[in-house]
Amino acid sequence: MRTHSIRTAFTVLAAAALAAVTGTASATPAASHPAKQRQTPPVLVDCLWHPDVRPAEFILACGDGNSRLVSLHWSHWNQNSAVARGVNMVNDCKPYCAAGKFHAYPVVVALDHPQPWKKKPQLQHYTRMTLIYTHDHPDGYAQKVSYPLWD
Structure with a gap:
């Protein structure tokens, strides 16, 4: 039972780490290349x-x-x-x-x-x-x- 709990915890942690890395990787291009800000026309x-x-x-x-x-x-x-x-x-x-x-x-x-x-x-x-x-x-x-x- 203990081996099963350790294996489950390891799987959950690995999935969380993978999600964090994937989320960071996909966010990196947006952070390094911000979208052009729309300029408000003069008033x-x-x-x-x-x-x-x-x-x-x-x-x-x-x-x-x-x-x-x-x-x-x-x-x-x-x-x-x-x-x-x-x-x-x-x-x-x-x-x-x-x-x-x-x-x-x-x-x-x-x-x-x-x-x-x-x-x-x-x-x-x-x-x-x-x-x-x-x-x-x-x-x-x-x-x-x-x-x-x-x-």
Whole structure:
């Protein structure tokens, strides 16, 4: 009976050792060659310091809301840049902003220059926005305007 117990214990230990070696061997390639980490695409930070990806709307004039992007349709958003078509709604502020009228200007929106975001350094955020007006543009604006984005 004692020989049978020793033989059983030896078999169990041998099986456990074999399983440990096999488990370690199969884990070794994964440990030595980690899978590529998926990078999170850069975000667009809004007026309230919320990060967003591919927003449908974006306020440009945070203080009074007199310029905003609406109906944004993003054609691409990657590690380097993002591009959308949309409409820039701009208040003419005539005779003053509270009595002014909003006018729609079709635009192409380009985001670029991603950098680590100060609030959350693990996230990249776009630091520049360029608006290209495809038809008319608001008084006092150029056909192409670039803005630094807040950090």
